[in-house]
Amino acid sequence: MKKLFLFGLLSMMILFLAACGSDKEDNASGEKKLSDKLYVFNWSEYIPQEVLDDFEKEFGVDVVYSTYNSNHEMLTKVQSGTVAYDLVFPSDYYVKQMVDNDLLLEIDFDNIPNYKNIGDAWHDMPFDPDNKYSVPFMYGYDGIAYNKEFIKEPPTSWADLWNPEYKGKVALLEESKEVSNMLQQLLGNDMNDPTKEQLEEGFNKLKEVVPNVLAFDATPSDRLVSGEVWIAHAYSGSASTAWLENENIDFVLPKEGGIVWLDAMAIPKTAKNKYTAEVFINYLLRPEVSKKLSEFIPYGNPNDEALKILPDEIKNSPGMQFPDEVIKNAKWNLPLDTERTQYMNRLFQEAKVE
Template sequence: MTKKRVGMGFLAFFLLFALVLTGCGDKETGGKSDEKVLNVFNWSEYLPQSVIDQFEEETGIKVNYDTYSSNEEMLAKLSAGNAGYDITVASTYFIEIMIKQEMLAKINKENIPNIKNIGEDFLGTSADPNDEYSVPYMWGKAVIAVNEDLVEKEVTSYADLFDPEFKNNLVVLDDVRSIVGTMLAMLGYSQNSTDEKELEEAKQKLLELKPNIKAFDSDSPKTLLVSGEVKAGIVWGAEATLAAQENAAIKTVFPSEGLNLWQDNFVIPKDAPHKENAEKFIDFILRPEISKEISMDYPYGNPNVEAVKLLPEDIRKSLEVPSEVLEKGEYNIDVGEATQIYDRIWSEVKNN
């Protein structure tokens, strides 16, 4: 090797080393906070474009917006590293996983004064008891939606969906925890069971239900309901509400076995390049009038109590769940190593 080559090699190494140090510095400090960019990773059909447009116009921050269809998809992409996202939305039990894996940055609540609008019942979750890593966005439930014009019998439970009348006539959420959870509830078990025998029973029930399932869809299950292509389904509560707005024959049923409940929360990845912009975005979303606008388009449960006050009465009523129904419901929690069993069950059922 000539001296020239040695020198160039050393220079290249030095520059590379400097770049690595610079990159590490950016990640530790939250990146280029002065750059007018925000990279968002969110569920599909969960934030109106009008809200993004207002944020961009007011702040001058350009929003790059990508979507996913499940918590699992979101986690896989972030776990791969260098995803470049500044903010994402995770269900509470996934926050627990992400904190354990040191994937999240602590949120500076001084940059989010509108957090005062969040109801106390939605703060201090089991996954983030001190609210260091997350800010509530929406909450909801999996419900049964029924097209009463097409269904002869009264539906009151998950068990009713096994009737031959529903053969190839159900749409079911493509969400392992929600659907395996509903089968566990029907069997009288916890929706967060880690018992292999109980989970095997739930799998057998799902396989028994499979001939009745026309489609698995978490993105827009209301589409098949509204068109009449299916008679009923296990869907997000907001999807049932939206379907009823387009087709009055569609009714929401709270299953007698108990609801599967969830809460979604804003989180900031540890390597977010524009952390302050993410906090600015969260604060913007938590404005009552903005949060109300989101609920008008996507009527999930809203933890923003000031926004709920602004909603029309019909939307407010659609969000109400009787206390006795909520008491029978169960929120998903991290099931640890049993997650692998849930995933295996889901794969076997869908590929059967």
């Protein structure tokens, strides 16, 4: 009996400790409650500290905020499980990749009433057609940012990055698929379905521009502002951020098309604080909060209500306004299969050190 009693007592203690340590957000009545902490993993330079501070003050939640510079870095850390992130910000094609690999939780949109502020054009996206796993955050383009102080004629093609006059003054994005997209567009190939031979051709072409390249940099804003970089394969938001400090910075989509993309908010399957993550998403979708995001880094904003109160200066920043025919020429990025992805990554690393 004593053994049975001790066994029962031990079992109850284990269950109690497990419940205390599981970081669940449901209380005994089934009502939702906020967690003490929220683990957010986001692109660098994407949310101002003011927005995080205001959330912490209003909701009493400590936001543990970490950043990354590429989708690949984010995915690797999520898969490693070293940190149980509650919210990540994958780009469109990585949302699909994470869904296909069973890495994301379905979102409870009852906890996100401000989702109604997202424009209709950003619903039912090809990477999440049923709007189950992601919420649009910001969109933009991969194109060409440049400093008009040093480059007098606007670039028109990806080929302009190869201009020998720009030796040591070029920056390229640091993610292999995005660089590959640029290379395949330049060569006239399907960037989302290249053969291995076309991948080889593309990265051989990259080797030719490496002497021009100062850095592979996801956020070359400071380099563009200072004149350290004259021209860059860059995100439109980087150009807009640089333009806020230096009016000589501009951004174009090349004649080959360029790339249109969307960064989304998603909840990894390893998240311990799902409800709090959804409350945070809802907070970011408030028009006045979303406006602050665009003022901090002027990417395209899918929040219609935020756009109504956004200053004209931000609406007219580089990369925010393009004619419809230019936008229609831009391509959506899609992931390659595992074999080609691994081959592409290897070719990219080899080309960078040539």
